[in-house]
Amino acid sequence: xxxxxxxxxxxxxxxxxxxxxxxxxxxxxxxxxxxxxxxxxxxxxxxxxxxxxxxxxxxxxxxxxxxxxxxxxxxxxxxxxxxxxxxxxxxxxxxxxxxx
Amino acid sequence: xxxxxxxxxxxxxxxxxxxxxxxxxxxxxxxxxxxxxxxxxxxxxxxxxxxxxxxxxxxxxxxxxxxxxxxxxxxxxxxxxxxxxxxxxxxxxxxxxxxxxxxxxxxxxxxxxxxxxxxxxxxxxxxxxxxxxxxxxxxxxxxxxxxxxxxxxxxxxxxxxxxxxxxxxxxxxxx
Numbered sequence: 001x002x003x004x005x006x007x008x009x010x011x012x013x014x015x016x017x018x019x020x021x022x023x024x025x026x027x028x029x030x031x032x033x034x035x036x037x038x039x040x041x042x043x044x045x046x047x048x049x050x051x052x053x054x055x056x057x058x059x060x061x062x063x064x065x066x067x068x069x070x071x072x073x074x075x076x077x078x079x080x081x082x083x084x085x086x087x088x089x090x091x092x093x094x095x096x097x098x099x100x
Numbered sequence: 101x102x103x104x105x106x107x108x109x110x111x112x113x114x115x116x117x118x119x120x121x122x123x124x125x126x127x128x129x130x131x132x133x134x135x136x137x138x139x140x141x142x143x144x145x146x147x148x149x150x151x152x153x154x155x156x157x158x159x160x161x162x163x164x165x166x167x168x169x170x171x172x173x174x175x176x177x178x179x180x181x182x183x184x185x186x187x188x189x190x191x192x193x194x195x196x197x198x199x200x201x202x203x204x205x206x207x208x209x210x211x212x213x214x215x216x217x218x219x220x221x222x223x224x225x226x227x228x229x230x231x232x233x234x235x236x237x238x239x240x241x242x243x244x245x246x247x248x249x250x251x252x253x254x255x256x257x258x259x260x261x262x263x264x265x266x267x268x269x270x271x272x273x274x275x
Contacts, residue, residue: 047145070165
């Protein structure tokens, strides 16, 4: 029997990795990929709690989170294509025309 | 014993590929590392008796979303990460912040206490099968959120169409 805290620890580590990727990387596609990692960490937490609490709420919520992640990926990648068409770059360091 | 070994294997692969994904210089390698991560995440869901979520994880995440990422990577056609002057030099701060966040999250885990248990015990779920149990929950208790999820997908379809459309009508009019 695996304790619940193992799953929660793994989810915390994965969330921290996602945060690191989002803060450090400058390629906007990799930044969105890091957001997917964070969403997966939350999903793991929800499914683990759903299993250990004998409830299906966590699994159901995970299904909705996957839906929202798919929508976010579709629209975000569309935005990235528009950005690349206009600026010829996907690096957020080169998109700094609003600096004061 | 087998469950714990499987968990440890999946956890180590997830942590390793996660770190590799945010460290690789080539974005294609990053996406492939995340693909391995998602498949092992599906393995963890199988350990948790959530076979429907595991299937959805493989089909939607590994099959659809990552292929979308790969297509966009091929469209923007970037070989390597370019070295450039950073607008904000945040590498050290970002690493410190994420490590601190991870330690905080790990530190608060022991204070978590499980609340009231629900009615879907493991025996009931294995008797019903996870897919049927989730379908019954989705179409009765969570019917309105289910419809709203459909609306979100519709908005994503329309948004993707509008965003990726090439607008050259204005230029033709200007000429």
